Amino acid sequence: MNRYLLPLSVLGTAVGGAVLLRDYVAGGACPSKATIPGKTVIVTGANTGIGKQTALELARRGGNVILACRDMEKCEAAAKDIRGETLNHRVRARHLDLASLKSVREFAAKIIEEEGQVHILVNNAAVMRCPHWTTEDGFEMQFGVNHLGHFLLTNLLLDTLKASAPSRIINLSSLAHVAGHIDFDDLNWEKRKYDTKAAYCQSKLAVILFTKELSRRLQGTGVTVNALHPGVARTELGRHTGMHSSAFSSFTLGPIFWLLVKSPQLAAQPSTYLAVAEELGGVSGKYFDGLKEKAPAPEAEDEEVAQRLWAESARLVGLEMSGGSSVRGQPLPK
Numbered sequence: 001m002n003r004y005l006l007p008l009s010v011l012g013t014a015v016g017g018a019v020l021l022r023d024y025v026a027g028g029a030c031p032s033k034a035t036i037p038g039k040t041v042i043v044t045g046a047n048t049g050i051g052k053q054t055a056l057e058l059a060r061r062g063g064n065v066i067l068a069c070r071d072m073e074k075c076e077a078a079a080k081d082i083r084g085e086t087l088n089h090r091v092r093a094r095h096l097d098l099a100s101l102k103s104v105r106e107f108a109a110k111i112i113e114e115e116g117q118v119h120i121l122v123n124n125a126a127v128m129r130c131p132h133w134t135t136e137d138g139f140e141m142q143f144g145v146n147h148l149g150h151f152l153l154t155n156l157l158l159d160t161l162k163a164s165a166p167s168r169i170i171n172l173s174s175l176a177h178v179a180g181h182i183d184f185d186d187l188n189w190e191k192r193k194y195d196t197k198a199a200y201c202q203s204k205l206a207v208i209l210f211t212k213e214l215s216r217r218l219q220g221t222g223v224t225v226n227a228l229h230p231g232v233a234r235t236e237l238g239r240h241t242g243m244h245s246s247a248f249s250s251f252t253l254g255p256i257f258w259l260l261v262k263s264p265q266l267a268a269q270p271s272t273y274l275a276v277a278e279e280l281g282g283v284s285g286k287y288f289d290g291l292k293e294k295a296p297a298p299e300a301e302d303e304e305v306a307q308r309l310w311a312e313s314a315r316l317v318g319l320e321m322s323g324g325s326s327v328r329g330q331p332l333p334k
Helices: 002-026 049-060 072-086 101-114 141-163 175-179 196-217 236-240 247-260 269-276 303-317
Strands: 040-044 064-069 091-095 120-123 167-172 223-229 287-289
Touching (some): 040 141, 049 064, 049 072, 049 120, 072 091, 101 141, 141 167, 141 196, 141 223, 141 303, 196 223, 196 303
Parallel strands (some): 040 064, 167 223, 223 287
């Protein structure tokens, strides 16, 4: 029996060390223990993955949490799960399709009418490397959902966020933004051969540029906005990448994925941290890689590009340049 003890001990040490290494590489738990009793929280794309886990974390801390999702059946199920796990009954499902400007306006109007206050807005929903699809309004899907939908939603809720100050906006971007470039001549991939990876990178770069310009506009209002890269997580977001479609890739890359890829629970920690941490109360316009502030790619810090993207985005979704919202969006130019 004793001859098995040493190998088992070595194996246990190796496994334990591997788990610790994985946790170190992936980043740890939110270091803040702050609670948010009574605070109204909106999390987009909260029916699964990082969004659902973020909603759960914020519900656990006492928030009045609204799950904003396109698929209401999954959204209702997620809300029920969160209520059951946290015993917080102030968790509700609301319909929001970020691929429809009409849906975004209807959702914002309902929130303003029913809630009166919004303290935390987590712009989490995203699509990644999908086929060349377009939104209801004719925008390239990744640019339309990942950037334009959240751009419009945030602007429509700005007055409510200001009235609820101190309040926070958290925009989920990605490390992929470093490979992005804003092509103002063809934002919607109408002139070039479609490259789904490049389109995704452009959309995530746009998220950081939006964050930077919004922060500048919000100075002195008590509303902060930051962007983050949550890490690579095991979620449905990568369903179009084909990464796990072959036995070869699963076998050869499996150990690397195990080490580097986070669980949705761990990937939700940065969003939670930015939403609740008292020490971040005055931090705005920054980019976080996991739990740590980091400088984004140079183009993401170009103020001229950020201002130009804001103006173009406002035109595309039909926002007046003064910051108010118009009744309907402008059609996408052909």
